[in-house]
Amino acid sequence: MTRNERKRWLTRIALVALAGLIGLTLWLRWRTQSRTDLEFGPAVLHATGPLGPTDPDASLVVTETLHGEHEHQTRAVRYDFKNGQVQPPETLWEGPYRRFGSLSLQPIIENRYLVSFGGSVIDLREKALIHEGAGRLIEVRGDRVVSAFVNDSGKLGRLVAFNPRTRAIEKLTDREAEEFRLRGEDSCPVSGRRTA
Amino acid sequence: MKAVYITDDKSLRLYRVGQPSKKLERLEVDPYPVPAVWLDNERFLTQDGNGHLIEVDLDGARVPVVRVPVEEKAARGSFFRRDADGRIIYSCGGEQFLINTEAKSWERCEWESRGHGFEESSDGQHRRIYRYKRTEIARSPFWTRLGPEALTTPGSIAVFGESDLFVWSAGTGKWTKLSNRHCQIAGWIR
Numbered sequence: 001m002t003r004n005e006r007k008r009w010l011t012r013i014a015l016v017a018l019a020g021l022i023g024l025t026l027w028l029r030w031r032t033q034s035r036t037d038l039e040f041g042p043a044v045l046h047a048t049g050p051l052g053p054t055d056p057d058a059s060l061v062v063t064e065t066l067h068g069e070h071e072h073q074t075r076a077v078r079y080d081f082k083n084g085q086v087q088p089p090e091t092l093w094e095g096p097y098r099r100f101g102s103l104s105l106q107p108i109i110e111n112r113y114l115v116s117f118g119g120s121v122i123d124l125r126e127k128a129l130i131h132e133g134a135g136r137l138i139e140v141r142g143d144r145v146v147s148a149f150v151n152d153s154g155k156l157g158r159l160v161a162f163n164p165r166t167r168a169i170e171k172l173t174d175r176e177a178e179e180f181r182l183r184g185e186d187s188c189p190v191s192g193r194r195t196a
Numbered sequence: 197m198k199a200v201y202i203t204d205d206k207s208l209r210l211y212r213v214g215q216p217s218k219k220l221e222r223l224e225v226d227p228y229p230v231p232a233v234w235l236d237n238e239r240f241l242t243q244d245g246n247g248h249l250i251e252v253d254l255d256g257a258r259v260p261v262v263r264v265p266v267e268e269k270a271a272r273g274s275f276f277r278r279d280a281d282g283r284i285i286y287s288c289g290g291e292q293f294l295i296n297t298e299a300k301s302w303e304r305c306e307w308e309s310r311g312h313g314f315e316e317s318s319d320g321q322h323r324r325i326y327r328y329k330r331t332e333i334a335r336s337p338f339w340t341r342l343g344p345e346a347l348t349t350p351g352s353i354a355v356f357g358e359s360d361l362f363v364w365s366a367g368t369g370k371w372t373k374l375s376n377r378h379c380q381i382a383g384w385i386r
Contacts (some may be wrong), residue, residue, distance in 0.1 A: 041335065058384050064375065086374065103382055
Protein backbone atom coordinates (compact mmCIF):
# COMPACT_ATOMS: atom_id res chain seq x y z
CA MET A 1 0.00 0.00 0.00
CA THR A 2 1.43 3.33 -1.06
CA ARG A 3 1.57 6.31 1.19
CA ASN A 4 -1.27 8.02 -0.75
CA GLU A 5 -3.52 4.96 -0.53
CA ARG A 6 -2.93 4.73 3.23
CA LYS A 7 -3.78 8.40 3.54
CA ARG A 8 -7.05 7.89 1.62
CA TRP A 9 -8.00 4.93 3.88
CA LEU A 10 -7.28 6.92 7.00
CA THR A 11 -9.36 9.81 5.64
CA ARG A 12 -12.27 7.45 4.93
CA ILE A 13 -12.06 5.91 8.41
CA ALA A 14 -11.97 9.39 9.95
CA LEU A 15 -15.02 10.46 7.93
CA VAL A 16 -16.97 7.34 8.92
CA ALA A 17 -16.02 7.85 12.59
CA LEU A 18 -17.06 11.52 12.38
CA ALA A 19 -20.40 10.61 10.80
CA GLY A 20 -20.97 7.99 13.51
CA LEU A 21 -20.14 10.48 16.23
CA ILE A 22 -22.55 13.05 14.78
CA GLY A 23 -25.26 10.38 14.47
CA LEU A 24 -24.72 9.20 18.04
CA THR A 25 -24.90 12.79 19.32
CA LEU A 26 -28.14 13.45 17.45
CA TRP A 27 -29.65 10.16 18.70
CA LEU A 28 -28.67 10.86 22.30
CA ARG A 29 -30.08 14.37 22.06
CA TRP A 30 -33.35 13.01 20.63
CA ARG A 31 -33.58 10.40 23.40
CA THR A 32 -32.87 12.82 26.23
CA GLN A 33 -34.87 15.86 25.15
CA SER A 34 -38.11 16.45 27.03
CA ARG A 35 -41.23 15.21 25.30
CA THR A 36 -44.43 17.04 26.01
CA ASP A 37 -46.50 13.86 25.82
CA LEU A 38 -44.52 12.35 28.70
CA GLU A 39 -44.51 15.36 30.97
CA PHE A 40 -46.26 15.11 34.28
CA GLY A 41 -48.22 18.09 35.45
CA PRO A 42 -47.61 19.26 39.03
CA ALA A 43 -49.85 18.26 41.91
CA VAL A 44 -52.63 20.78 42.38
CA LEU A 45 -54.60 20.89 45.64
CA HIS A 46 -57.61 23.20 45.54
CA ALA A 47 -58.81 25.09 48.60
CA THR A 48 -62.48 24.76 47.88
CA GLY A 49 -63.97 25.96 51.12
CA PRO A 50 -66.49 23.75 52.94
CA LEU A 51 -68.44 21.46 50.60
CA GLY A 52 -70.40 19.52 53.16
CA PRO A 53 -71.29 19.11 56.80
CA THR A 54 -68.63 18.86 59.47
CA ASP A 55 -66.99 15.47 59.04
CA PRO A 56 -67.66 12.67 61.44
CA ASP A 57 -64.53 11.97 63.46
CA ALA A 58 -62.31 9.36 61.86
CA SER A 59 -58.74 8.14 62.00
CA LEU A 60 -56.37 7.36 59.16
CA VAL A 61 -53.87 4.56 59.64
CA VAL A 62 -50.69 4.51 57.57
CA THR A 63 -47.53 2.43 57.66
CA GLU A 64 -44.14 4.01 57.23
CA THR A 65 -40.94 2.25 56.22
CA LEU A 66 -37.85 3.51 58.02
CA HIS A 67 -34.64 2.61 56.24
CA GLY A 68 -32.01 1.54 58.76
CA GLU A 69 -28.37 0.72 58.22
CA HIS A 70 -28.77 -2.96 59.08
CA GLU A 71 -32.50 -3.51 59.07
CA HIS A 72 -35.59 -1.65 57.83
CA GLN A 73 -38.30 -0.81 60.34
CA THR A 74 -42.06 -0.64 59.89
CA ARG A 75 -44.11 1.86 61.84
CA ALA A 76 -47.90 1.91 61.99
CA VAL A 77 -49.16 5.43 62.68
CA ARG A 78 -52.68 6.73 63.39
CA TYR A 79 -53.84 10.27 62.57
CA ASP A 80 -57.05 11.27 64.34
CA PHE A 81 -59.33 13.86 62.72
CA LYS A 82 -61.71 15.85 64.89
CA ASN A 83 -64.07 18.25 63.14
CA GLY A 84 -61.88 17.90 60.09
CA GLN A 85 -58.75 18.98 62.00
CA VAL A 86 -55.78 16.61 62.26
CA GLN A 87 -54.50 15.75 65.74
CA PRO A 88 -50.88 14.83 66.58
CA PRO A 89 -49.95 11.41 65.14
CA GLU A 90 -49.72 8.38 67.38
CA THR A 91 -47.37 5.44 66.75
CA LEU A 92 -49.32 2.22 67.20
CA TRP A 93 -46.53 -0.25 66.55
CA GLU A 94 -42.93 -0.17 65.40
CA GLY A 95 -40.73 -3.14 64.66
CA PRO A 96 -38.47 -4.87 62.14
CA TYR A 97 -39.86 -4.88 58.59
CA ARG A 98 -39.41 -8.67 58.34
CA ARG A 99 -41.90 -9.25 61.17
CA PHE A 100 -44.79 -7.43 59.48
CA GLY A 101 -43.81 -6.59 55.89
CA SER A 102 -46.04 -4.81 53.38
CA LEU A 103 -49.74 -4.24 53.73
CA SER A 104 -52.28 -6.58 52.21
CA LEU A 105 -54.82 -5.28 49.70
CA GLN A 106 -57.55 -4.66 52.28
CA PRO A 107 -55.41 -4.39 55.36
CA ILE A 108 -57.80 -3.28 58.12
CA ILE A 109 -60.39 -5.73 59.36
CA GLU A 110 -63.08 -5.16 61.98
CA ASN A 111 -61.85 -1.57 62.43
CA ARG A 112 -59.14 -2.99 64.64
CA TYR A 113 -56.69 -5.44 63.06
CA LEU A 114 -54.01 -4.53 60.53
CA VAL A 115 -53.10 -7.44 58.22
CA SER A 116 -49.97 -7.71 56.11
CA PHE A 117 -49.28 -9.33 52.75
CA GLY A 118 -47.46 -12.07 54.64
CA GLY A 119 -50.40 -12.75 56.98
CA SER A 120 -49.05 -10.93 60.07
CA VAL A 121 -51.57 -9.12 62.27
CA ILE A 122 -51.24 -5.98 64.42
CA ASP A 123 -53.96 -5.23 66.98
CA LEU A 124 -54.39 -1.46 66.56
CA ARG A 125 -56.24 -1.17 69.86
CA GLU A 126 -53.73 -3.15 71.91
CA LYS A 127 -50.84 -1.65 69.87
CA ALA A 128 -49.16 -5.03 69.51
CA LEU A 129 -48.10 -7.49 66.82
CA ILE A 130 -50.27 -10.48 67.73
CA HIS A 131 -49.39 -12.87 64.90
CA GLU A 132 -46.52 -13.40 62.47
CA GLY A 133 -47.88 -14.80 59.20
CA ALA A 134 -46.61 -17.87 57.37
CA GLY A 135 -45.38 -15.89 54.37
CA ARG A 136 -48.28 -15.25 52.01
CA LEU A 137 -51.74 -14.08 53.00
CA ILE A 138 -54.37 -16.26 51.33
CA GLU A 139 -57.60 -14.72 52.58
CA VAL A 140 -59.33 -13.09 55.50
CA ARG A 141 -62.58 -14.95 55.95
CA GLY A 142 -64.83 -14.49 58.96
CA ASP A 143 -62.68 -14.46 62.07
CA ARG A 144 -59.74 -16.09 60.34
CA VAL A 145 -56.60 -14.70 58.77
CA VAL A 146 -55.29 -17.55 56.62
CA SER A 147 -51.72 -17.53 55.38
CA ALA A 148 -49.49 -20.15 53.80
CA PHE A 149 -45.88 -21.14 53.74
CA VAL A 150 -44.46 -20.86 50.22
CA ASN A 151 -41.53 -22.90 48.96
CA ASP A 152 -38.73 -21.68 46.70
CA SER A 153 -40.63 -22.60 43.55
CA GLY A 154 -43.68 -20.59 44.67
CA LYS A 155 -45.82 -23.60 45.62
CA LEU A 156 -48.12 -23.27 48.59
CA GLY A 157 -47.21 -25.33 51.62
CA ARG A 158 -48.88 -25.64 55.01
CA LEU A 159 -51.79 -23.32 55.76
CA VAL A 160 -52.11 -21.38 59.02
CA ALA A 161 -55.49 -20.04 60.16
CA PHE A 162 -55.22 -17.38 62.87
CA ASN A 163 -58.19 -15.99 64.77
CA PRO A 164 -57.40 -12.43 65.97
CA ARG A 165 -60.32 -12.44 68.43
CA THR A 166 -59.18 -15.53 70.31
CA ARG A 167 -55.54 -15.15 69.21
CA ALA A 168 -55.52 -18.90 68.53
CA ILE A 169 -54.40 -20.98 65.56
CA GLU A 170 -57.42 -22.94 64.31
CA LYS A 171 -57.56 -26.24 62.47
CA LEU A 172 -59.02 -26.22 58.97
CA THR A 173 -61.22 -28.99 57.60
CA ASP A 174 -60.05 -30.69 54.41
CA ARG A 175 -62.71 -28.86 52.40
CA GLU A 176 -61.76 -25.48 53.91
CA ALA A 177 -58.11 -26.18 53.15
CA GLU A 178 -58.99 -27.04 49.56
CA GLU A 179 -60.98 -23.81 49.22
CA PHE A 180 -58.16 -21.75 50.65
CA ARG A 181 -55.67 -23.44 48.33
CA LEU A 182 -57.86 -22.57 45.36
CA ARG A 183 -58.01 -19.01 46.65
CA GLY A 184 -54.26 -19.12 47.26
CA GLU A 185 -53.58 -19.92 43.63
CA ASP A 186 -55.67 -16.85 42.82
CA SER A 187 -53.48 -14.67 45.00
CA CYS A 188 -50.44 -15.76 43.01
CA PRO A 189 -50.02 -13.05 40.38
CA VAL A 190 -48.93 -15.36 37.58
CA SER A 191 -51.67 -17.92 37.90
CA GLY A 192 -54.22 -15.79 36.09
CA ARG A 193 -57.25 -17.09 37.94
CA ARG A 194 -60.39 -15.31 38.95
CA THR A 195 -62.19 -16.86 41.89
CA ALA A 196 -65.71 -16.28 43.15
CA MET B 197 -65.85 -21.55 45.64
CA LYS B 198 -64.81 -21.61 42.01
CA ALA B 199 -62.14 -20.13 39.79
CA VAL B 200 -61.74 -19.38 36.11
CA TYR B 201 -58.32 -19.86 34.63
CA ILE B 202 -57.16 -19.07 31.12
CA THR B 203 -54.68 -21.59 29.79
CA ASP B 204 -51.87 -21.01 27.32
CA ASP B 205 -54.06 -21.99 24.37
CA LYS B 206 -56.56 -19.28 25.45
CA SER B 207 -59.09 -21.81 26.69
CA LEU B 208 -61.18 -21.11 29.77
CA ARG B 209 -60.83 -23.69 32.50
CA LEU B 210 -63.19 -23.84 35.47
CA TYR B 211 -62.00 -25.07 38.86
CA ARG B 212 -64.39 -26.05 41.65
CA VAL B 213 -63.65 -27.40 45.10
CA GLY B 214 -64.17 -31.15 45.19
CA GLN B 215 -64.65 -31.48 41.43
CA PRO B 216 -62.30 -32.07 38.52
CA SER B 217 -61.45 -28.99 36.48
CA LYS B 218 -63.46 -28.43 33.33
CA LYS B 219 -62.42 -26.94 30.01
CA LEU B 220 -65.07 -24.48 28.82
CA GLU B 221 -64.06 -23.03 25.48
CA ARG B 222 -61.51 -20.99 23.57
CA LEU B 223 -61.67 -17.20 23.50
CA GLU B 224 -59.70 -14.31 22.05
CA VAL B 225 -58.16 -13.05 25.28
CA ASP B 226 -54.81 -12.42 26.88
CA PRO B 227 -54.17 -14.71 29.82
CA TYR B 228 -53.11 -12.01 32.25
CA PRO B 229 -54.84 -10.17 33.70
CA VAL B 230 -57.78 -12.53 33.20
CA PRO B 231 -60.45 -10.40 31.49
CA ALA B 232 -63.35 -11.70 33.53
CA VAL B 233 -65.61 -10.53 36.32
CA TRP B 234 -68.18 -12.65 38.14
CA LEU B 235 -71.76 -11.45 37.72
CA ASP B 236 -73.21 -13.93 40.20
CA ASN B 237 -72.50 -17.45 41.40
CA GLU B 238 -73.26 -18.95 38.01
CA ARG B 239 -72.08 -16.49 35.37
CA PHE B 240 -69.11 -14.30 34.55
CA LEU B 241 -68.51 -11.57 32.01
CA THR B 242 -65.56 -11.88 29.66
CA GLN B 243 -64.58 -11.04 26.09
CA ASP B 244 -64.08 -12.94 22.86
CA GLY B 245 -61.86 -10.41 21.13
CA ASN B 246 -61.49 -6.82 22.23
CA GLY B 247 -64.86 -5.12 22.57
CA HIS B 248 -66.94 -8.28 22.09
CA LEU B 249 -68.30 -8.87 25.58
CA ILE B 250 -70.06 -12.10 26.45
CA GLU B 251 -71.54 -13.84 29.47
CA VAL B 252 -70.41 -17.40 30.11
CA ASP B 253 -72.07 -19.81 32.52
CA LEU B 254 -70.62 -22.80 34.32
CA ASP B 255 -71.53 -25.13 31.45
CA GLY B 256 -69.70 -22.89 29.00
CA ALA B 257 -72.84 -21.54 27.35
CA ARG B 258 -72.17 -18.04 26.05
CA VAL B 259 -74.56 -15.14 25.59
CA PRO B 260 -73.51 -11.97 23.74
CA VAL B 261 -73.87 -8.94 26.02
CA VAL B 262 -72.70 -5.90 24.13
CA ARG B 263 -70.24 -4.83 21.48
CA VAL B 264 -68.04 -1.95 22.67
CA PRO B 265 -66.43 0.22 19.96
CA VAL B 266 -62.85 0.05 21.20
CA GLU B 267 -60.39 2.04 19.11
CA GLU B 268 -57.45 -0.32 19.50
CA LYS B 269 -58.75 -3.64 18.26
CA ALA B 270 -55.40 -5.32 18.84
CA ALA B 271 -54.66 -3.76 22.25
CA ARG B 272 -53.43 -6.30 24.78
CA GLY B 273 -54.21 -6.63 28.44
CA SER B 274 -57.87 -5.60 28.52
CA PHE B 275 -59.54 -6.28 31.86
CA PHE B 276 -62.63 -5.75 34.01
CA ARG B 277 -62.99 -4.33 37.48
CA ARG B 278 -65.70 -2.88 39.70
CA ASP B 279 -65.58 0.64 41.12
CA ALA B 280 -66.59 1.60 44.67
CA ASP B 281 -70.26 1.68 43.62
CA GLY B 282 -70.05 -1.84 42.16
CA ARG B 283 -70.27 -0.71 38.55
CA ILE B 284 -68.38 -2.84 36.03
CA ILE B 285 -65.57 -1.01 34.21
CA TYR B 286 -64.04 -2.52 31.07
CA SER B 287 -60.53 -1.24 30.27
CA CYS B 288 -59.12 -1.78 26.79
CA GLY B 289 -56.26 0.00 25.08
CA GLY B 290 -56.33 3.01 27.39
CA GLU B 291 -60.10 3.45 27.08
CA GLN B 292 -62.57 2.75 29.85
CA PHE B 293 -66.22 1.83 29.54
CA LEU B 294 -69.04 1.33 32.02
CA ILE B 295 -70.88 -1.89 31.22
CA ASN B 296 -74.49 -2.52 32.15
CA THR B 297 -75.07 -6.23 31.61
CA GLU B 298 -78.80 -6.07 32.43
CA ALA B 299 -79.49 -3.34 29.87
CA LYS B 300 -76.79 -4.75 27.56
CA SER B 301 -75.40 -1.26 27.14
CA TRP B 302 -72.15 0.63 27.55
CA GLU B 303 -71.01 4.22 28.02
CA ARG B 304 -67.60 5.83 28.23
CA CYS B 305 -66.36 5.99 31.80
CA GLU B 306 -65.31 9.55 32.51
CA TRP B 307 -65.45 9.32 36.28
CA GLU B 308 -64.83 6.29 38.45
CA SER B 309 -66.43 6.22 41.89
CA ARG B 310 -64.05 6.14 44.86
CA GLY B 311 -66.96 5.95 47.30
CA HIS B 312 -68.68 8.43 49.63
CA GLY B 313 -69.26 11.00 46.87
CA PHE B 314 -65.62 11.09 45.67
CA GLU B 315 -64.76 10.35 42.05
CA GLU B 316 -61.57 9.98 40.02
CA SER B 317 -60.67 10.67 36.41
CA SER B 318 -57.49 11.57 34.54
CA ASP B 319 -56.27 14.59 32.60
CA GLY B 320 -53.95 14.68 29.60
CA GLN B 321 -50.90 15.29 31.78
CA HIS B 322 -50.61 11.95 33.53
CA ARG B 323 -52.51 13.18 36.54
CA ARG B 324 -55.47 11.80 38.43
CA ILE B 325 -58.28 14.27 38.99
CA TYR B 326 -60.32 13.95 42.16
CA ARG B 327 -63.68 15.58 42.76
CA TYR B 328 -66.23 15.62 45.53
CA LYS B 329 -69.88 15.95 44.63
CA ARG B 330 -68.82 17.19 41.18
CA THR B 331 -66.41 19.87 42.49
CA GLU B 332 -62.76 19.30 41.60
CA ILE B 333 -60.54 19.16 44.65
CA ALA B 334 -57.14 17.93 43.37
CA ARG B 335 -54.89 16.79 40.54
CA SER B 336 -52.23 14.31 41.50
CA PRO B 337 -49.43 12.93 39.25
CA PHE B 338 -49.43 9.20 38.54
CA TRP B 339 -47.01 7.41 40.78
CA THR B 340 -45.91 3.80 40.96
CA ARG B 341 -46.65 2.93 44.51
CA LEU B 342 -47.56 -0.09 46.59
CA GLY B 343 -51.06 0.25 47.96
CA PRO B 344 -53.84 2.68 47.14
CA GLU B 345 -53.26 6.19 45.79
CA ALA B 346 -56.41 7.45 47.47
CA LEU B 347 -58.81 6.19 50.11
CA THR B 348 -62.11 7.70 51.20
CA THR B 349 -64.34 7.75 54.26
CA PRO B 350 -67.53 9.81 54.63
CA GLY B 351 -66.49 13.45 54.12
CA SER B 352 -62.74 12.84 53.76
CA ILE B 353 -60.20 11.54 51.28
CA ALA B 354 -56.52 10.69 51.72
CA VAL B 355 -54.49 11.28 48.53
CA PHE B 356 -50.84 11.11 47.62
CA GLY B 357 -49.70 14.34 45.96
CA GLU B 358 -46.38 13.29 44.44
CA SER B 359 -44.44 11.90 47.43
CA ASP B 360 -46.50 13.47 50.21
CA LEU B 361 -49.71 12.25 51.76
CA PHE B 362 -52.57 14.75 52.13
CA VAL B 363 -56.08 14.58 53.56
CA TRP B 364 -59.00 16.73 52.40
CA SER B 365 -62.09 17.19 54.53
CA ALA B 366 -65.44 18.32 53.18
CA GLY B 367 -66.26 20.16 56.41
CA THR B 368 -63.26 22.48 56.10
CA GLY B 369 -62.61 22.26 52.35
CA LYS B 370 -58.88 22.30 53.13
CA TRP B 371 -55.95 19.97 52.57
CA THR B 372 -53.70 18.83 55.41
CA LYS B 373 -50.23 17.40 54.78
CA LEU B 374 -49.67 14.33 56.92
CA SER B 375 -46.46 12.57 56.03
CA ASN B 376 -43.57 12.85 53.64
CA ARG B 377 -41.97 9.58 54.59
CA HIS B 378 -42.19 6.37 52.59
CA CYS B 379 -45.66 5.38 53.66
CA GLN B 380 -48.65 3.33 52.58
CA ILE B 381 -52.28 4.11 53.29
CA ALA B 382 -53.74 1.30 55.37
CA GLY B 383 -57.25 2.63 55.84
CA TRP B 384 -59.73 4.69 57.77
CA ILE B 385 -61.09 3.55 61.13
CA ARG B 386 -63.74 4.95 63.45
